[in-house]
Amino acid sequence: MSESLKRIRIIAGKEIIEFVRDWRTLLATILIPLILFPALFIVLPLLLQSEAAELEALELDVVVQGDVHEDLVAALKGDRMVVIIEALPSDIANLSDPGSDGERLRNNEIDSILRMQVSGNNTWNYSILQFSTSEHSSQARSRVLTQLWAWESEVVNRSLLEKGLDPDTTLDPVKWDGSLSAADTATSGEQAGMILSLFIPMALAIWTASSAMQPSIDMTAGERERGTLEALLCLPCSRIELLSGKWLAVASIAGVSVGLQVVGLIFAITYLASSSFIAIPTMSITSILLIATAVILFAIMVVAFELALAMKAQSVKEAGTLLAPSIILIVFPALFTQVINLDGIESWWFAIPLVNVLLALRELLLDRIIIEHVVIWALSSMFYSFLAAWFASRQFKREDLVASLS
Amino acid sequence: MAETLIQLHGVKKTFAEIEALSHVDLEIMSGQIIGLVGGNGAGKTTLLRLIAGTYSPTKGEVTFGKEPLSAMRHKLGVVPEATGLYHRLTAWENIRYHSRIHGVDDEVAWNRTVQLAKLLDMEDSLSRHTKGFSKGMRQKTSLIRALAHGPEALLLDEPTAGLDVTSARAVRDLVVKLRDEGGTVIYSTHQLAEAQQVCDRIVIIHNGTIRADASPNELLEQTGCDNLEEAYVQLTSDKARSRTEDDVKEGRLAKWWRKLLTSSTPEVAEDE
Structure with missing residues (x-):
């Protein structure tokens, strides 16, 4: 060297x-x-998964106001929500206006409010009030929305069947054939x-x-x-x-x-x-x-x-x-x-x-x-x-x- | 008869516009202790660094024997003012590191280290990490490190500054012993008494120039003074230069910004 x-x-x-x-x-x-x-x-996804599971297991307090359909209430209760039924407040300009309910959400007295009102023949207007910086409130909103969409789908299907239409071919006429991943030539x-x-x-x-x-x-x-x-x-x-x-x-x-x-x-x-x-x-x-x-x-x-x-x-x-x-x-x-x-x-x-x-x-x-x-x-x-x-x-x-x- | 070991011929050193040393001619003979004496900023450290090879002269040349200094650096041992020990290494590891760079075998360096450590009464501390060493212990370790490769000349920058009486004495005794064994020591100091006690020759530096170069007795004779302190004052009677803030090497923007955020200092009143 x-x-x-x-x-x-x-x-x-x-x-x-x-x-x-x-x-x-x-x-x-x-x-x-x-x-x-x-x-x-590894650790971060496991932590996130554990946090999500914890949130998922929570029982949340939801207020449903206005024209309530009992099937929807049953679905909400089945998704770990305690449902309180109330009349629509009189001091609001529209369903999205929190009015005096805003404070109840901000004080965490309740986690979310679903407001519904029949507006015509088999149609509803709705809003979901939440306090977005609270994870409980966001989770409650998410669950309410999921159940609402499922219930809406049932309503649509029922209407189509009453008119003699097949909901599957009417709502989803263009379909993917086979597996999505098989169509990608990249390994x-x-x-x-x-x-x-x-x-x-x-x-x-x-x-x-x-x-x-x-x-x-x-x-x-x-x-x-x-x-x-x-x-x-x-x-x-x-x-x-x-x-x-x-x-x-x-x-x-x-x-x-x-x-x-x-x-x-x-x-x-x-x-x-x-x-x-x-x-x-x-x-x-x-x-x-x-x-x-x-x-x-x-x-x-x-x-x-x-x-x-x-x-x-x-x-x-x-x-x-x-x-x-x-x-x-x-x-x-x-x-x-x-x-x-x-x-x-x-x-x-x-x-x-x-x-x-x-x-x-x-x-x-x-x-x-x-x-x-x-x-x-x-x-x-x-x-x-x-x-x-x-x-x-x-x-x-x-x-x-x-x-x-x- | 003593031979010329190190020679500075017409050496000038400038830093930007500051002339640290002006036209220095100096011959250092072998087997002598040369004391470089001067105030703060006189040019002692610059002169030592030129001899050590860390600075190159702006003008003139420094030679070792008849060779350029750069080729003979292995024949020098240097103890800078800051002892420069690595605190995560033991005293022996610090010494061995420098010896290895000098190309000295570990066994040879160890034997020499033990001899020197015994002289300085620190043989039990060679295996200790230098973190926590006292100033005296650091200086002694640094001294052994500079000597472990067997240099012909030893350069010391303020070697006893800040040392207790016993440590300072041990350092001085070692320096004298080295001279007695034929070694050459260049010794920078503020202390005239120490220079008189140890050095064969005293070089007084003031404002970057050599004002005197003689033995202590010759200095007294030349100046007609009773003691070296008086002789020093006589030889350096002109006002010592001082560096201004503008002399400090710094970027213009940095200097401007620092001044901008510095409040003014009250004026010093003139004496009546």
Whole structure:
């Protein structure tokens, strides 16, 4: 091993040892990425499901006012609702006017009010009053509406039958034949790739940038602030070796962090696939290797850029102020990239910094390998990585690095 | 006879429009303790950083022996004013990190570290994490770290500042021992008494220029003073420069914004 590479390895090794000895940063680097996707894909749906079941089991208080049909009242009672029958208030302009009933809803005395009035031969006007910021009231409205539509359907069917018409052919004359999913020629694996391509590139890009941020700041502005940088700059190693060592350390930490996130993602997808919620995306080995290449090139660029920005700062606080907005610089293009139509996309999109990697990841998750696009994003990413490294090397060569705020 | 180890020839150092050092010629002989004495902002640290290689001269050159300094940095040991220890590493790990970058084998560095630690009475602390070390312990660790690779010259920036009497004495004793063994030490300090006690040669720096370069006794003879303090005052009688707020390197927008949100300070009344 050449002396220069040896020094780079020593610098990187020391940075990593120092980093992993802080259990709080280690927790943020290992535990959070590992549980992020399982928490999003498994725990969150389970929590939502449990909350919905709890709401569904509630017995709700509903007031029915006006011309009440006993079949409808029976249906409401059968859907876990306590029904109180009242006359229509006299002080309202129309059925949607809450009048004095508004306060009863706002005070949670009752959950919803169904008002009905016969307006002609077999026709009704109605309204459902609710307090929409109350979950109980929204749930009551939803249940009342469901039962009302079912009852309306019965009324319509009965009328059609009385006129000698078949409700099925009269109301639904155009019908789908066969299964909806069988008509889609995309495989379930390709469909899964499509769904995942809408958020995985963004998640990977944001996590790569955010996981590199803390170590970048600690190893540059942190060193300046703690006064350790001057002693380091007096050593017989070049600034480029110093940058390379620190870059290697940050890239390793970010790489482990992103790798763990991918492990969590694979676990979550496998779990969901076992419950037939989503299939495992189908991707060729070439696509997987190209995805790894795209993420590595992106990481080279981001880590070098973050190290350079952090090195410009004289304190950790200043570095945080400089680097925090850089996440927004990633989030906006990432969001924008999600809506770009990949079919017939112009090749120049694959030369725009950041957008190129995000689009490449989207295409590759769909297992689309378009040579022209691959060449453009690979070359442009290398160029941007080189630019970022050059910018970082300029920052590391500055003489005022030894000066601290104090 | 002592040989020239480090030579500064016509060295000038400027930062933007500020001239930190003007035309410095200095020869540092091997086997001597050279004291750099001067007030705050005189240029001592700039001179040390030029010798350490963290700054490059704007004009002139710094050589080590007959080689450019950049090629000889492995022959220097540096203790900056901020000791610069990593608090999540032990004292020995801090020392080993620098030794490894110097290309020194761990075993060689360890043997030397133990010798020096015994001299400084800190052999029991080598395995401790430096977080929580006292200022004295930090300075001693930093000193061992600068010496563990066996440098020919040691640069010390205010090595006894803030130390208790015992620690300061231990540092001074080590410096003298190094000189006695043939080493060269460049020692920056505010303390004239300390310089007189330790240094073979005193270089007085004021406003970026060298005002005197002689042994303590020669300085007294040249100035005709009874003590070094008087000699120093005589040699630096012109008003010391001070940096204005505008000298601080900062973006125009940042400076304007900060001033905009700063309330005015009352005027200082003239003495009657």
